[in-house]
Amino acid sequence: MESIIWPENLLNDRNKAIRELLRGREFTNQLGVMLSGPLPADGSVSAEDLVMKIMGSFSNTISILDSSESDEVSQIPASSRRLDSPCRDGRKSEDSGQSSKTSAAYKDRRGCYKRRKTSHTSIKLTPNLIDDGHAWRKYGQKVILNARHPRNYFRCTHKFDQGCQATKQVQMTENEPAMHKTTYHGFHTCKNLLKAPQIILDSTHPATDSSYLLCFDSDRIEKSSDRSLYPHLAKQEHKQNFHMSDYHMSPDLTTIDSPGPMTVLSPGSDHGDVISSGVYSCTASTHSSFGMDLMGSVDFADDDVFQFAF
DNA sequence: CGTATTTGACCGGT
DNA sequence: ACCGGTCAAATACG
Numbered sequence: 001m002e003s004i005i006w007p008e009n010l011l012n013d014r015n016k017a018i019r020e021l022l023r024g025r026e027f028t029n030q031l032g033v034m035l036s037g038p039l040p041a042d043g044s045v046s047a048e049d050l051v052m053k054i055m056g057s058f059s060n061t062i063s064i065l066d067s068s069e070s071d072e073v074s075q076i077p078a079s080s081r082r083l084d085s086p087c088r089d090g091r092k093s094e095d096s097g098q099s100s101k102t103s104a105a106y107k108d109r110r111g112c113y114k115r116r117k118t119s120h121t122s123i124k125l126t127p128n129l130i131d132d133g134h135a136w137r138k139y140g141q142k143v144i145l146n147a148r149h150p151r152n153y154f155r156c157t158h159k160f161d162q163g164c165q166a167t168k169q170v171q172m173t174e175n176e177p178a179m180h181k182t183t184y185h186g187f188h189t190c191k192n193l194l195k196a197p198q199i200i201l202d203s204t205h206p207a208t209d210s211s212y213l214l215c216f217d218s219d220r221i222e223k224s225s226d227r228s229l230y231p232h233l234a235k236q237e238h239k240q241n242f243h244m245s246d247y248h249m250s251p252d253l254t255t256i257d258s259p260g261p262m263t264v265l266s267p268g269s270d271h272g273d274v275i276s277s278g279v280y281s282c283t284a285s286t287h288s289s290f291g292m293d294l295m296g297s298v299d300f301a302d303d304d305v306f307q308f309a310f
Numbered sequence: 311c312g313t314a315t316t317t318g319a320c321c322g323g324t
Numbered sequence: 325a326c327c328g329g330t331c332a333a334a335t336a337c338g
Contacts (some may be wrong), residue, residue, distance in 0.1 A: 110321075138315060142328060153329070157314095169329090 018062055025058035025120075056187030059120045060165065124182045125173070134188055136168065148174055156190055164190035 032051035124130065135157035144151050149172035156164040166188045173179045 137313095139332090140328095140330060141315095141317075142330095145327065151328085155330095167329095 021058050021062045025055060025062070028054045028058065052187065055120070056189055059187050060189060120186060122184045124184070125179045126182065127177065127179055129170075129180055130182065134166070134190075144171070147171065156188060158190035162190040164188055166190075 028051055032048060032055070035047040035051065136154040137157045137159075138152060138154050140153035141150050142153070151169055151171040154168045154170065156166040158164045165186045167185045169183045169185075171181050173181050
């Protein structure tokens, strides 16, 4: 008797589907950058919102297909799986004072959660904490090796009632002035946007002379199968590849009204082109009153930390 | 009293 | 074995 779980043709179809979705997501991303020019007259439904929804749909489908590959448990929705999982309780160590690491209750937790697979990520560096308009629930904090500040872990509040898979990590950077580095994983699929994103002003934070708020969209291309879709990425170290879009800035750090996308144009490149270190000309187009042209340089500093100097 | 945060243990990838 | 991401009981909060 055979034990074929994924017949070869099904596996091929699955890979084809993922490839197509990756293509579609990339095209949507490029469309989003292109749409940053003309904006809708009224604030009905912005093109960016639509693009973000489409991107979210693609990303979620990809991750669903991706995680079903070697994991049959994931076919059960995450929200319902938790409830009757054998690992949801039976773990207690501090009140009795005795170690229970060898008890059977611990072993039952094995395999009760999956680690996040590669999903869309974007990184923001901000001098202040940002209220991005979504409801987040903190679920962890870790001391990171060789980092002075701990990393904080957040998930969407509506992970369980709406199955929203968005998460973010927030960590203070080492360099001076200290910045809040926020890494977003995945897209929100919940429909509970509270308000427009805004900077949370910290009264203890001195009004800085430098004024910038950064957002880099980074699509990490790590699988070799994905690389064929991004031939221009294959030549470089993946950590140096960033799509720049969804780029917000505020001239004085006190307001950021209706942030819109900012397009980065490097000489001789198209919208959404992959950039690397160098000097780039930026054109900002936002809903707000300030539309500006900026010159800046992009430096890729130590792992994942990059700066944009004006 | 329901919801959010804290915090140490567990787990999986490397 | 180590490190970082996640879980969940205890605790804090409104």
